Amino acid sequence: MKILVCISHVPDTTAKINFKDNNTAFDTDGVSFVINPYDEFGLTKALFLKEKHGGTVTVCHVGPASAEPTIRKALAIGADDAIRVDAEPTDGFFVASQLAAIVKENQYDVVICGQESIDYNGGQVPGMLAALLDLPFVNACVGLEVEGTNATLEREIDGGKEKLTASLPLVLGGKKGLVEESDLRIPNMRGIMMARSKKLEVKPATDAAKHTAVAQFEKPQPKAPVKMIAADNVEELVNLLHTEAKVI
Amino acid sequence: MSVIIFAESTEGKFKKATFEACSYGAKIAAATGSEAHALVIGSAPADLSVLGKYGADKVHHASDAALDEFNGAAVASVLKAAMDAIGAKYVVISGSFNGKTVAPILSVKAGAALITNVNSLPASYGPLVVRRSAFSSKGLADYTTSADVAIISIIPNAIGVEEHNKAGEVATLDAAPAAKNTTVVSVDRVKGQIPLPEAELVVSAGRGMKAAENWTLIEKLADTLGAATACSKPVSDMHWRPHTEHVGQTGIAIRPNLYIAIGISGAIQHLAGVSNSKTIVVINSDAEAPFFKAADYGIVGDAFDVVPKLTAAIEAFKASN
Known part of the structure; x- marks a missing residue:
């Protein structure tokens, strides 16, 4: 089975978010980057599938060379090889078009993306990629098993889960549940050493439109200081929720 | 157009x-x-x-x-x-x-x-x-x-x-749909509940509740308010509550009018999923819990003491309004 895992290179969850150039660009100064958490669940699932069924796991990233440490980390966790499309990933359709070109060229059986990246939270690329390739798409995917050319999947729906089947190849937008947090693998020294010699192919971008652009960023307004209420005075909290916050 | x-x-x-x-x-x-x-x-x-x-x-x-x-x-x-x-x-x-x-x-x-x-x-x-x-x-x-x-x-x-x-x-609208490329096998949904992303009032609890069976306190408060229930990641990881209730970065992002967080310390991953709530109430026994910094109203106290009192106070409020 040939599996492609699409990964984003995102600021660490604890990173302070600042903007620069008159609030037109994200300020990466002093920010440490990681594999997008949603993608890491997908990468681990891909490794499980490979261990069970055999095959290869390729990771693909659309972005500049500064993302290569993140790609190497995915290789150290266990991916076999990697592709980087050398382009700025500023628009969902543009990124999906790059990935579609890679999938068309290499014919993967399963394409795993995270349901969204934790930086721009667009949640666009997986579905767009499936649509560009006319492949089945399962979003908010929390379960995947493969038998031959058939897959059984689970996705989240309002207040529950739905179980569904689809034929390979397919694209999914995954999240925690594909594997559990405790299944995630931390690269060991051997993995890190091996990752250095694994193939990381750099490809030029293919022509594709960019439909959207950011005109301006802004930081959310800071919250007013918390009002503390004594534990033996919950009536005061109820009163404030009614008269001040007006939420009950 | x-x-x-x-x-x-x-x-x-x-x-x-x-x-x-x-x-x-x-x-x-x-x-x-x-x-x-x-x-x-x-x-x-x-x-x-x-x-x-x-x-x-x-x-x-x-x-x-x-x-x-x-x-x-x-x-x-x-x-x-x-x-x-x-x-x-x-x-x-x-x-x-x-x-x-x-x-x-x-x-x-x-x-x-x-x-x-x-x-x-x-x-x-x-x-x-x-x-x-x-x-x-x-x-x-x-x-x-x-x-x-x-x-x-x-x-x-x-x-x-x-x-x-x-x-x-x-x-x-007469439209011939494109062929389906997935087939639904089964649906497992809690009937009649407000979906968490749409709920206006949410009562959420974390590890501070100490055990799954203690959620009766949380459910009682939620029922009294007419709120949906949610939980933190550790709670869903330990299977105290279903994964569908997990709010936060790798769970569901919500923005209710009122989010009451009980026994949740307020890790940044949790805040990423709830910080857009219009009003946040934090109840925690640890006065240093980082969640208080993101809250509108805070109570330092033992959930097992404060939550039943709050439930009673809301019952009294509802009875008089």
Whole structure:
């Protein structure tokens, strides 16, 4: 089975978010980057599938060379090889078009993306990629098993889960549940050493439109200081929720 | 050129998120001098014209039985047919689970720009500029597009439902859907509950509750308030509560009017999913819990003492109002 895992290179969850150039660009100064958490669940699932069924796991990233440490980390966790499309990933359709070109060229059986990246939270690329390739798409995917050319999947729906089947190849937008947090693998020294010699192919971008652009960023307004209420005075909290916050 | 709204329903009822999407679409229609058309796809509530009350000038129903079961490609093909038939300039889709599946597919098939995670009305229409949440609620971004047609996917509860007085004239849309490429085997859903992303009041608890059986206290408070229940990641990881209740970065992002966090320390991953709540109440025995910094109201105290008292106080409040 040939599996492609699409990964984003995102600021660490604890990173302070600042903007620069008159609030037109994200300020990466002093920010440490990681594999997008949603993608890491997908990468681990891909490794499980490979261990069970055999095959290869390729990771693909659309972005500049500064993302290569993140790609190497995915290789150290266990991916076999990697592709980087050398382009700025500023628009969902543009990124999906790059990935579609890679999938068309290499014919993967399963394409795993995270349901969204934790930086721009667009949640666009997986579905767009499936649509560009006319492949089945399962979003908010929390379960995947493969038998031959058939897959059984689970996705989240309002207040529950739905179980569904689809034929390979397919694209999914995954999240925690594909594997559990405790299944995630931390690269060991051997993995890190091996990752250095694994193939990381750099490809030029293919022509594709960019439909959207950011005109301006802004930081959310800071919250007013918390009002503390004594534990033996919950009536005061109820009163404030009614008269001040007006939420009950 | 019109506004089309994807009008979702579950279990024979329109979702609150659908009313919100209609209200939003009606405002765009008013601002651009056009009409708001709601599109109901597959099995539908009996009264479609009710969407008029939330701003739909017309309600179209594509009732092909093949659409009763959700499939992203099939639903997107019908939305595309409606866009072609009606002449759409804007499409409004709620950021529900199904909406998030359909919107990107439709965007490709219709050659339309897609802006997701939107939390405000457009600031301008020529070109379109609309604000969305980014960086897991740590940033806001004004997005713009020069595309002819734009799909706007809105965050549930960010905009609010507004009542209008439109006709909601019902019409049939004949559209042959694209072939389904997934098959639903089974659905496991808690019936009759407000979906967490749409809930206005949420009571959430964490490891501070010490054991799964102690959730009776949380459920009692939630029932008294008419709130949905949620939990932190460790609680869902330990299977004290179902995964569908996990709010936070790798769970579900919500923005209710009131979020009561009990025994949750407020790790940044948790805050990423709840910090947009309009009012946050934190109850924690640890006065140093980081969540207090993100709260509007805080109580330092033992949940096993404070929660029953709060439940009683809300009962008394409800009885006297």
